Amino acid sequence: MTSFRARGRAFLAAIVVMSLVASGCGDDDDDAGGGGDGGASTEFEFFSWWTGGGDSEGKEALLELFQEQNPDIEIVDSAIAGGAGTNAQADLANRLLQDDPPDSYQRHAGAELSDDIEAGEVEPLNDLYEEEGWNEVFPETLLELITVDGDIYSVPVNIHRSNVMWYNPAVLEEAGIDAPPTTWDEFLDQAETLEAADITPLTIGPTWTQEHLLENVLLGELGPEAYNGLWDGSTDWESDEVIAALDMFTEVLSHSNIDSAAADWQPALDPIIEGDAAYNVMGDWADTYFRVDQELAWEEEYAATTSPGTDGVFNFLSDTFTLPVGAPHEDLAMEWLRLAGSQEGQDTFNPVKGSIPARTDGDASLYTGYLEQPFNDWTDESTTIVGSLAHGVVADNAFKAEIDSALQEFAGSGDSAGFAEAVAAAYEDTQG
Amino acid sequence: MHRLRRWGPGLLLLSPSLILLGVFVYGFLGWNVRVSLADWRGLRPDYAYDGFDQYTRLPDDTRFTDDLNNVVVFTIAFVVGTLVVGFVLALLLERGVVGEGFLRGVFLFPMAISFIATAIVWRWLLNNSAGRQQTGFNEVFDNLGLDFLVNNWFKSDTDWAPAAIALPAGWALSGYIMALFLAGMRGVPDDLREAARVDGANEPRVFWHVVRPMLLPVVTSAVVILAHISLKTFDLMFAMDVESRKIETPALYMWFTTYDGQNFSRGAAIATLLVLGISLVIVPYIWYSVRAERRR
Numbered sequence: 001m002t003s004f005r006a007r008g009r010a011f012l013a014a015i016v017v018m019s020l021v022a023s024g025c026g027d028d029d030d031d032a033g034g035g036g037d038g039g040a041s042t043e044f045e046f047f048s049w050w051t052g053g054g055d056s057e058g059k060e061a062l063l064e065l066f067q068e069q070n071p072d073i074e075i076v077d078s079a080i081a082g083g084a085g086t087n088a089q090a091d092l093a094n095r096l097l098q099d100d101p102p103d104s105y106q107r108h109a110g111a112e113l114s115d116d117i118e119a120g121e122v123e124p125l126n127d128l129y130e131e132e133g134w135n136e137v138f139p140e141t142l143l144e145l146i147t148v149d150g151d152i153y154s155v156p157v158n159i160h161r162s163n164v165m166w167y168n169p170a171v172l173e174e175a176g177i178d179a180p181p182t183t184w185d186e187f188l189d190q191a192e193t194l195e196a197a198d199i200t201p202l203t204i205g206p207t208w209t210q211e212h213l214l215e216n217v218l219l220g221e222l223g224p225e226a227y228n229g230l231w232d233g234s235t236d237w238e239s240d241e242v243i244a245a246l247d248m249f250t251e252v253l254s255h256s257n258i259d260s261a262a263a264d265w266q267p268a269l270d271p272i273i274e275g276d277a278a279y280n281v282m283g284d285w286a287d288t289y290f291r292v293d294q295e296l297a298w299e300e301e302y303a304a305t306t307s308p309g310t311d312g313v314f315n316f317l318s319d320t321f322t323l324p325v326g327a328p329h330e331d332l333a334m335e336w337l338r339l340a341g342s343q344e345g346q347d348t349f350n351p352v353k354g355s356i357p358a359r360t361d362g363d364a365s366l367y368t369g370y371l372e373q374p375f376n377d378w379t380d381e382s383t384t385i386v387g388s389l390a391h392g393v394v395a396d397n398a399f400k401a402e403i404d405s406a407l408q409e410f411a412g413s414g415d416s417a418g419f420a421e422a423v424a425a426a427y428e429d430t431q432g
Numbered sequence: 433m434h435r436l437r438r439w440g441p442g443l444l445l446l447s448p449s450l451i452l453l454g455v456f457v458y459g460f461l462g463w464n465v466r467v468s469l470a471d472w473r474g475l476r477p478d479y480a481y482d483g484f485d486q487y488t489r490l491p492d493d494t495r496f497t498d499d500l501n502n503v504v505v506f507t508i509a510f511v512v513g514t515l516v517v518g519f520v521l522a523l524l525l526e527r528g529v530v531g532e533g534f535l536r537g538v539f540l541f542p543m544a545i546s547f548i549a550t551a552i553v554w555r556w557l558l559n560n561s562a563g564r565q566q567t568g569f570n571e572v573f574d575n576l577g578l579d580f581l582v583n584n585w586f587k588s589d590t591d592w593a594p595a596a597i598a599l600p601a602g603w604a605l606s607g608y609i610m611a612l613f614l615a616g617m618r619g620v621p622d623d624l625r626e627a628a629r630v631d632g633a634n635e636p637r638v639f640w641h642v643v644r645p646m647l648l649p650v651v652t653s654a655v656v657i658l659a660h661i662s663l664k665t666f667d668l669m670f671a672m673d674v675e676s677r678k679i680e681t682p683a684l685y686m687w688f689t690t691y692d693g694q695n696f697s698r699g700a701a702i703a704t705l706l707v708l709g710i711s712l713v714i715v716p717y718i719w720y721s722v723r724a725e726r727r728r
Contacts, residue, residue, distance in 0.1 A: 089691065089692070090687070090690075090691035090692075093475065093691055093694065096475055097475060097477070115474050115475050115694055116475065118474060118475075118476075119474055119475035119476045120476075121475060206673065206674050206675060206676070207674070207675035207676065208675070257561070259560070259584070259587060259589075260559070260560045260561040260562065260565075260584070260587060261587070262561075263555055263672075263673060263674075270565070271564075271565055274564055274565075276563060276564055276565070397692060397693055397694050398473055398474070398693050398694055398695060400692070400693075401688065401689060401692045401693025401694075401695070402693065404675065404688070404692065404693075405495045408495065408675060408676070408677040408680075409494060409495070409498075409677060412589075412677060412678075430473075
């Protein structure tokens with residue numbers, strides 16, 4: 001029996017792989033269970049890049065809940081690992097191009113979805129929002145950021161914070177530093193103290209973590225209003241203020257271990273745990289790494305605060321789920337979205353994944369340890385919400401890819417004017 | 433009728449593979465060129481002819497020119513290094529060693545490991561962190577007191593960073609090149625060597641005048657195989673240090689601009705140039721071997 005089942009699963013996996021490879025040949029997805037018309041669907045395919053470290057556990061918890069509500073269906077969990085989602089996105093692009101979409105797929109909230117919207121790949125979900133009363137439970141700023149020409153196309157399931165600075169309290173104490181810096185200027189002062197004590201002030205990883213740092217230096221130096229202007233054209237990239245902020249980024253990097261940058265974000269955190277480095281700016285998924293993977297105690301062995309100059313600002317990113325045009329099992333996809341946006345769904349998913357709900361009415365008792373901080377800030381109405389560059393909220397894929405290119409060079413050369421010129425040109429080229 | 437009978441069966445036998453090749457290789461090559469001559473960005477295909485803009489923009493694109501430099505450095509280091517190591521290994525084995533079969537297996541085995549896995553291991557071996565994060569070669573050198581050998585490998589600021597990637601690539605393929613050379617050396621008939629020895633030639637001279645000329649075809653195929661692998665290599669750089677300008681090659685740029693930036697036309701243009709680059713290596717080789725066969 002078990003071997004039969006295992007074989008069945010292997011067969012299913014083979015079919016999924018085949019359909020990925022051969023989907024150029026057209027309709028290989030019309031399963032016997034029935035599609036949109038007539039009768040309920042029996043199969044549901046969810047596409048994501050959640051494969052490890054808290055992500056997959058959260059996803060499984062949510063999928064299990066979905067299975068409980070729909071005991072008779074088969075759930076196909078198509079997940080592709082790697083590259084903070086870039087690998088999955090490449091595969092998804094192919095499937096969308098071939099009109100072979102999954103029933104629902106994961107995208108970062110914001111501009112990252114705009115290509116799909118422009119190409120007519122996703123259905124508007126305004127009616128669902130009306131029906132479920134979501135317009136009242138999601139923060140207004142968030143709704144504004146995911147609304148395109150009056151329509152909403154995705155359901156945000158979680159919120160991560162980008163502007164977080166992680167540190168090891170013991171290291172600061174050893175170096176005689178009372179508190180983490182509140183401005184980048186203060187960071188530079190502390191960096192000298194730290195370097196004198198043979199401690200690396202800041203650790204860094206691959207290019208996307210450098211972009212993550214860049215957005216938070218820009219945010220801290222320019223303030224939220226001018227930061228937002230960078231993405232809609234109202235702040236001039238080549239203005240003196242932006243150039244000064246870019247110079248600050250170069251200076252901050254010069255106090256990092258960029259010459260031997262870690263290969264990924266987790267190993268970039270290791271020197272902090274081991275006491276060789278002081279700070280790292282990383283999104284709050286780092287909490288799961290400290291707490292679960294490294295089994296460290298919050299506030300005693302690791303701690304976090306908003307990155308310098310961003311007190312009262314919430315630089316967010318969010319995973320959202322969509323309803324693709326031509327989803328093979330639309331009825332189940334709608335049920336799935338209903339669950340993902342519900343309080344029950346979000347309070348099931350987020351404590352496991354290590355993020356907070358996008359809704360403002362989550363159960364506060366579930367979000368303890370580090371998560372208390374972002375939970376309170378997110379639900380506090382006086383907090384300013386801005387979107388992340390490195391994680392697809394404020395720049396669409398084309399613009400962001402050009403920024404990536406320019407940043408690769410900028411991180412090596414430190415040429416602020418050259419970088420600003422390249423980004424300004426890319427803005428003209430891709431957004432104009 | 434007579435002609436058909438002569439050609440028919442052969443053609444029938446070959447036609448499935450001819451059709452498959454025609455569609456999936458040459459058809460898609462053509463389609464790729466068509467995309468490269470358009471201005472397709474975003475998810476919806478746009479095939480409208482847009483001239484050679486994609487190609488004329490590339491020389492001004494510093495990411496592309498940097499990548500081009502990297503692939504040249506990588507190719508030279510990889511091809512030369514692998515040839516030399518493979519040749520020396522073959523030479524040593526050819527002398528007759530105890531456990532030759534075992535050693536052959538040992539040297540060949542790295543080829544069985546995927547480049548991704550190879551890259552993960554070598555990323556650790558070539559790590560340039562200092563202090564407590566020091567690992568791999570640098571740690572060994574440091575512990576042996578060979579500090580002058582400690583270096584930045586693929587994170588080097590010099591133009592030689594891609595050459596460090598040739599280490600894992602060469603590690604993976606030198607066993608294969610060794611097997612090619614070994615087969616070539618073993619293919620030299622003993623009579624010829626004997627004849628030379630009878631004429632009073634010593635071993636180095638036997639090698640130089642008898643074995644070496646017969647190894648030329650092996651060298652040519654080895655160079656062709658290595659050179660086209662080096663132009664296509666993607667996974668090694670991707671896994672060692674993703675999006676690092678120091679080691680990125682055009683193959684990676686093509687992938688990123690196509691799938692991250694959804695600039696399909698620019699990606700297609702780079703892909704077309706890669707195909708041209710590879711055919712620069714392969715076409716002369718095919719031409720040469722066809723001519724050589726006719727002469728026979």
